[in-house]
Amino acid sequence: MTIVTPQSAPQSSPQSTMVRDLKSLDLKIAEMGGLVETQLRDAIKALVEYNPTRAKQIAERDLQIDQLEREIDELTIKFLADHRPVGEQLRRVVAGLKMSSNLERMGDYAKNIAKRTIVLSSKPIITSSTESIQRMAQTVQSMIKHTLDAWLQWDVDMPRLVIEMDEGVDRYYTSLFKEILTYSSEDMRQMTSFTHLLFIAKNVERIGDHTTNIAEQVYFALTGQVLDDFRDKSDEIAITAKEDATAG
Amino acid sequence: MSIEQISNILEWLPHAAFMVNDEGEVVAANAALKRLFPNWQRGVHFTSLTRDPDLLQAFRDLLVEGGSKQLELVLTGDHDRYFTVNLQAGVENDGDVFICFNFNEVTEAKEAEKMRSAFIANVSHELRSPLTTLMGALNAVDTLVSRSGHKDEQLARFLGIMTRESTRMTQLINDLLSLSKTESREHIRPTDPLDIKEIVKQTSEMLSLRAMERSIKIKSDVPESLPQVIGDQNEVQQVIYNLTENAIKYGAMDNEVTIAVKVERQKSLISEHGVLELSVHNWGEAIPSLHLPRLTERFYRMQDHRAREVGGTGLGLAIVKHIVSRHHGQLLIESSDEDGTCFRFQLPLMGDD
Numbered sequence: 001m002t003i004v005t006p007q008s009a010p011q012s013s014p015q016s017t018m019v020r021d022l023k024s025l026d027l028k029i030a031e032m033g034g035l036v037e038t039q040l041r042d043a044i045k046a047l048v049e050y051n052p053t054r055a056k057q058i059a060e061r062d063l064q065i066d067q068l069e070r071e072i073d074e075l076t077i078k079f080l081a082d083h084r085p086v087g088e089q090l091r092r093v094v095a096g097l098k099m100s101s102n103l104e105r106m107g108d109y110a111k112n113i114a115k116r117t118i119v120l121s122s123k124p125i126i127t128s129s130t131e132s133i134q135r136m137a138q139t140v141q142s143m144i145k146h147t148l149d150a151w152l153q154w155d156v157d158m159p160r161l162v163i164e165m166d167e168g169v170d171r172y173y174t175s176l177f178k179e180i181l182t183y184s185s186e187d188m189r190q191m192t193s194f195t196h197l198l199f200i201a202k203n204v205e206r207i208g209d210h211t212t213n214i215a216e217q218v219y220f221a222l223t224g225q226v227l228d229d230f231r232d233k234s235d236e237i238a239i240t241a242k243e244d245a246t247a248g
Numbered sequence: 249m250s251i252e253q254i255s256n257i258l259e260w261l262p263h264a265a266f267m268v269n270d271e272g273e274v275v276a277a278n279a280a281l282k283r284l285f286p287n288w289q290r291g292v293h294f295t296s297l298t299r300d301p302d303l304l305q306a307f308r309d310l311l312v313e314g315g316s317k318q319l320e321l322v323l324t325g326d327h328d329r330y331f332t333v334n335l336q337a338g339v340e341n342d343g344d345v346f347i348c349f350n351f352n353e354v355t356e357a358k359e360a361e362k363m364r365s366a367f368i369a370n371v372s373h374e375l376r377s378p379l380t381t382l383m384g385a386l387n388a389v390d391t392l393v394s395r396s397g398h399k400d401e402q403l404a405r406f407l408g409i410m411t412r413e414s415t416r417m418t419q420l421i422n423d424l425l426s427l428s429k430t431e432s433r434e435h436i437r438p439t440d441p442l443d444i445k446e447i448v449k450q451t452s453e454m455l456s457l458r459a460m461e462r463s464i465k466i467k468s469d470v471p472e473s474l475p476q477v478i479g480d481q482n483e484v485q486q487v488i489y490n491l492t493e494n495a496i497k498y499g500a501m502d503n504e505v506t507i508a509v510k511v512e513r514q515k516s517l518i519s520e521h522g523v524l525e526l527s528v529h530n531w532g533e534a535i536p537s538l539h540l541p542r543l544t545e546r547f548y549r550m551q552d553h554r555a556r557e558v559g560g561t562g563l564g565l566a567i568v569k570h571i572v573s574r575h576h577g578q579l580l581i582e583s584s585d586e587d588g589t590c591f592r593f594q595l596p597l598m599g600d601d
Contacts, residue, residue: 030296034298037300037324041322049436053437131366138327138328142325148299149296152292155287
């Protein structure tokens with residue numbers, strides 16, 4: 001793990017008001033992230049258990065996420081006005097702002113999964129696909145955890161790894177898409193259920209995409225560089241490998 | 249106590265533990281915690297280790313109220329890990345408030361339970377299709393043999409055994425599936441009102457032929473008006489069906505089986521407002537009392553002649569138990585040679601409000 005040690009890192013002392021305010025912003029983001037992690041986990045649990053009661057609680061919790069996003073907006077604007085940050089601190093608050101809007105979207109997807117689960121739970125149980133969705137969600141869950149950990153622990157290596165994980169999620173989604181399509185064409189009576197499952201799978205995949213956005217923001221905030229460089233390189237490797245294969 | 253002293257005490261704890269100041273910053277942690285969170289650093293806010301909203305809320309509550317709290321925590325990641333977390337607030341020598349977090353892992357127990365249910369569901373499902381094919385083929389062989397006019401006692405006997413045993417196996421698999429389905433819905437409380445009269449009526453009709461084979465008469469005793477009870481119609485029907493089927497199978501021949509419904513308004517173990525009771529009674533040899541508490545275990549068999557004679561899968565009462573628990577009800581069993589055997593399924597009544 002590569003840890004950057006910035007002036008604004010928690011260890012620094014004595015604490016200026018700027019460091020204090022930055023910390024309380026971090027705490028808000030951590031709180032919001034924690035809620036989103038829990039929302040996704042509970043939504044998937046409700047889905048696998050066909051549990052409408054659990055699903056209903058998720059819609060209520062989404063209000064807290066929206067509230068936190070507003071608080072982060074206000075805190076950020078106040079921070080910019082009070083401290084006129086430059087360099088690293090500026091990157092960190094701007095990234096924080098972008099993160100919170102990504103997290104809010106992720107919360108919405110979790111809520112949507114819960115809504116569809118309420119509809120599903122009144123229909124016959126389809127375990128095979130819900131379990132596949134659960135496996136895909138497990139990876140996304142892990143991506144969110146590692147991204148937020150990287151943000152709070154100033155870990156520069158993690159964002160790359162998270163983006164690599166998302167490629168796995170995308171592949172899983174493609175295969176799940178085909179699987180659900182096959183099942184639904186075999187049993188037309190359950191078309192409604194399968195359609196909802198398809199959207200739920202898509203929602204999980206979208207949550208993964210938003211997580212990679214956050215990972216890019218984290219990387220930018222910590223290093224001042226854009227993470228795209230690294231992705232281009234990996235593409236180059238893929239192309240070169242193909243050429244080699246053709247040549248051989 | 250000073251931070252140093254507390255750190256020393258933390259080291260003695262078998263579970264992962266850390267201590268935070270009133271800002272939520274980690275000021276001490278033990279070796280077990282460093283294994284749980286390898287990225288741990290002194291001075292970080294504890295939300296950089298775990299961001300669970302309930303844990304954060306508990307921390308905030310303790311800062312105000314002091315004392316201690318316990319809660320369940322899931323750490324997500326590549327695999328979910330389950331913990332019971334104890335939080336304890338305290339005050340340092342110089343008056344600063346601190347809070348200790350103690351993580352007790354319970355993942356293994358959770359995982360074992362999950363795997364067992366999933367395994368039963370999957371295996372039963374996979375067994376069903378080859379068995380269906382097998383039974384179809386058996387049927388075809390049976391038809392071929394009888395059409396050819398070939399009379400062979402041995403062949404007929406073996407065909408009979410094969411048909412009987414594969415039917416039994418199908419029944420077993422259906423019961424296993426039904427059991428795992430009930431288990432998977434066990435924590436979802438039903439929401440619809442029950443039609444008790446319909447349940448009793450349908451069960452008597454469905455089992456009347458079986459009863460007739462043993463010259464048993466099914467009687468029912470249902471009051472005209474009944475209070476509303478919430479439940480899953482199909483599941484409650486299955487309970488009464490399973491209990492009545494057993495009553496017929498194990499009951500004395502040339503006798504009667506009674507399905508009765510009554511309402512008791514006194515406060516009881518399961519409800520403030522009393523219960524609605526569905527009972528199934530038969531006459532005949534009593535169930536020895538040592539078997540009574542174990543009857544609802546899956547595959548539990550009384551080791552005596554009756555179990556072998558009547559067959560069955562050993563899952564009927566296990567299914568009943570899960571349905572009863574989903575309805576937050578209770579199952580009472582009484583049995584004696586003089587009074588016969590009575591299975592009573594009590595459902596909680598709601599208040600009038």
